[in-house]
Amino acid sequence: MSSSPGRRGAGEHPACVQRGTGALAAPGGERSPRVVIVGGGFGGLEAAKGLGKLPVEVTLLDRRNYFLFQPLLYQVATGGLSPADIAMPLRRILRRQANTRVLMEEVTDIDPQRRLVVGARAAYPYDTLIVAAGSTLTYFGREAWRRHAPGLKSVEEALEIRNRLLRAFEEAERESDPQRRRAWMSFVVVGGGPTGVELAGALGEIARDTLRGDFRSIRPEEARIFLVELAPRVLPSFPEDLSEAAELSLIRLGVRPLTGVRVAEIDEEGVELERNGRRERLCARTVIWAAGVEAHPLARVLHERTGAPLDRAGRVVVEPDCSLPGYPEIFVIGDLARCPDGRGGALPALAPVAMQQGRYVAHVIASRLQNRCVRPFRFRDRGMLATIGREHAVGCFGRLRVKGRLAWLLWLFVHLAYLIGFQNRVLVLIQWAFHYFSYHRGARIITQ
């Protein structure tokens, strides 16, 4: 699993970008240099792990006490898994790293002049700082939509979506008016990227299989599930033939993909859709937002404090070694950073990018301690996968493309392998097995 991007690509990047090793030396030179990491997601956690054996003092700050395996969060939202199955306490993961301290803290500000991270509870001095605060949902300025269309970013939001999905069927069961019942039985997923496709596929499965026979007044399999995507096809970041395969799988699950369609309005009663300038109303009591994320507000803080430029998505533009221009002691990684992809564009906001950057930055810090040179960060693309329902997936790995059951097995294997904790892996595997053979989903409870 481990790659050392710093040692690769000797041909392409002959320039050594190592600068300012002094940034690591502590004033006075007596105590170990202090590395503060903000955010315990894919990037921050890998960075922390990479620093475990170095003579540095690591502090990992996160407002949660756990690492969340985001790629499976849609399964929590659809009642397939419990939050604890895909979450692991950060201090548990890092317990054997004697140089590492984990603290629950909401970071609000960064002071690069005094080298301080300011949290809601205290301030934390650093010699080197790694900011890996990730991304948050964006409603593109339509804040009122947030209330009607929860997104899938945190455990709490996933449970909110689960409650809404399950409650919609409960409401439909007791509703006698056919039109209102139809509105409760209509679901709109906004955004046809991997998250939206996986959510819609799971929803199709719930309606068709999981809930079948559980109700008396309604037939859950008659639920209408719409997947709205502005681009002309779902999974726009995948090759065209895979988008087509995904679309077919979705249709087979009863999902109706609406591509080339813009969401003009969202309210309590449903959505207003716009295609080719024509508007149309869709009555649906349950709307889920999978349309967009933007950089965490700390990106703006960094911009204001250091002058580092932001891109259109609000991400901090970083140097080839993931540090901030003029601040070699501050690294920004993961969804928060705009990192060049070497082809004129930027790397996508994906877990593998964040993980490799985390490992890379730990490697840069190790090299600086030894006054060694490092090469710029280079992302090794290992491909991407999206699953649709219980037996289908699509994936591309460079030029290799897979779809159908093989891709689904691959998806299963990859996600289990990356899940942290042996117990979690076994629990998730067993639940998937149950789910596969019985069509049942275990976590179908409505909580507050």
Next chain:
Amino acid sequence: MSSSPGRRGAGEHPACVQRGTGALAAPGGERSPRVVIVGGGFGGLEAAKGLGKLPVEVTLLDRRNYFLFQPLLYQVATGGLSPADIAMPLRRILRRQANTRVLMEEVTDIDPQRRLVVGARAAYPYDTLIVAAGSTLTYFGREAWRRHAPGLKSVEEALEIRNRLLRAFEEAERESDPQRRRAWMSFVVVGGGPTGVELAGALGEIARDTLRGDFRSIRPEEARIFLVELAPRVLPSFPEDLSEAAELSLIRLGVRPLTGVRVAEIDEEGVELERNGRRERLCARTVIWAAGVEAHPLARVLHERTGAPLDRAGRVVVEPDCSLPGYPEIFVIGDLARCPDGRGGALPALAPVAMQQGRYVAHVIASRLQNRCVRPFRFRDRGMLATIGREHAVGCFGRLRVKGRLAWLLWLFVHLAYLIGFQNRVLVLIQWAFHYFSYHRGARIITQ
């Protein structure tokens, strides 16, 4: 598992208590009689199951969409299990019963004259009514305590307790003042019945084993855990020697039982304890309430509407066939009912009582349909068990008493056997096995 209490005890209760079979016949005699069940706990669910094959129309109302296996709720509160592991959707359990309809509804009133159950959303006419609404926490009039000392009754409360326990250690880790740190490291469980003992035991285990090595500034094993009980011994409903064994096991886990002690005050900073008239303050930031439950408010509604007497705990005093005096078509079962134990006392508020009553009432209804006589309800006591930590339990079954590892294995087996759903059983067993061998608890996440 199934017992038919109605057919037993021929010697003791020669009187046939069957009355008013007309109460079941629907007016007009065309449609099936309507049976409404309020509450999908142990009692209501067993009643619903017992009615599955009768020519009646069953409606089960519960404000939750799931049945909760309460006896394991303390494991959710202590991070050992996830809520979905011990909860099962009611409509899933009853899906094959074509005559049964499950609706999420909060019942607010009952109109025995018009034979209507009034809910927050609609009214439900009945020919026969089974009220099994259970119990709620009581703070004996000290409502202000509720905020400082959450109890263990619902999934939400269990998660609240889990959050507080985990957060207390997080706060202690970052607190530099020794006195305040000590307050964060002090835990008080109020009430030494089975729930309190199981909670305190699990807490002892968490502090001693689960969290060991996860922190840098504190040693979790130095946490102080107090179990406060007004009676002179813990588990006062158990035989004395078992109380003693339980107390020893608790002490071995680092729990300090304070028996013969009254809680005089609870606030944000801790508790005030009173023993022999002397008051003493105990600084503890985490207080858990396991001291008392009282009947659900529907007991009072029934009292006001039918004149049925209530006992001191607010339970409805029922006839020997679990019906209300003068209202043979209304049954009250489980924690809501005060049912004579045949020795001048009342049956305890335990799951086995509620389950047997549920089955009995279904049997009464079946008998009435056939104009058959039924004998009064008679509880078959199968004994009780309480577990303390990872290897100890105490139990008594009539004259047989067990303790130590054997009792613990028995406890394990019984709880797995009664858990609903094969998937839940496997998941819980696996988590217990992990927990046993690794000392780790999987659900250690703090959510909102």
